[in-house]
Amino acid sequence: MVKEELLKDFERQLDNLKINHTIMIEDVEKAISKKAEESAKYQRYKLYRDAPNTRISFNLARYHSxxxxxxxxxxxxxxxxxxxxxxxxxxxxxxxxxxxxxxxxxxxxxxxxxxxxxxxxxxxxxxxxxxxxxxxxx
Structure with a gap:
């Protein structure tokens, strides 16, 4: 990841070194925020619940605060x-x-x-x- 204010210089250096590059995500912070908003829809459910095998459910596939x-x-x-x-x-x-x-x-x-x-x-x-x-x- 490269800070927005350093991006042009960074891309110029890559070009000078003839390194092919592609920007995969324009704004990582915005992408994380969007994902957090989507996840918030499911926050109505408690972080843990009683389960038959007494395991506590916790989704490890997403970032947690x-x-x-x-x-x-x-x-x-x-x-x-x-x-x-x-x-x-x-x-x-x-x-x-x-x-x-x-x-x-x-x-x-x-x-x-x-x-x-x-x-x-x-x-x-x-x-x-x-x-x-x-x-x-x-």
Missing amino acids: FAETINYLNALAITYPDRVRVMPIGTTHEGRQIPMIKIGTRSRADKPGIWIDGGIHAREWISPAAVLYFINQV
Whole structure:
């Protein structure tokens, strides 16, 4: 992605280097906003629901806001209180808490653990989706 004000110079450099290029999406921010508006139509449904197998539904095929992701993690902690805990591990420069989810039983504190992180950067959607998928499978 290239900022709009740098696009002409960038294209000129590509042309000078004889690199073929095509602009796939003129305005990524506008495309994301449009997708968000389309998704908002389906927001009438709760982020999680009771299901026969007690799995919590969460659509990993779309971008979720920070608040939606936290709601999902909290729903897991409420649904599985003996195995899931959400706790803060730090604070952002904006003063928001950085959450961590711990999955496991409390009785085995001596057992080795696995650390997986995702969603470290703003507007990043694939790593949080991958981590949330992993959490769902566990």
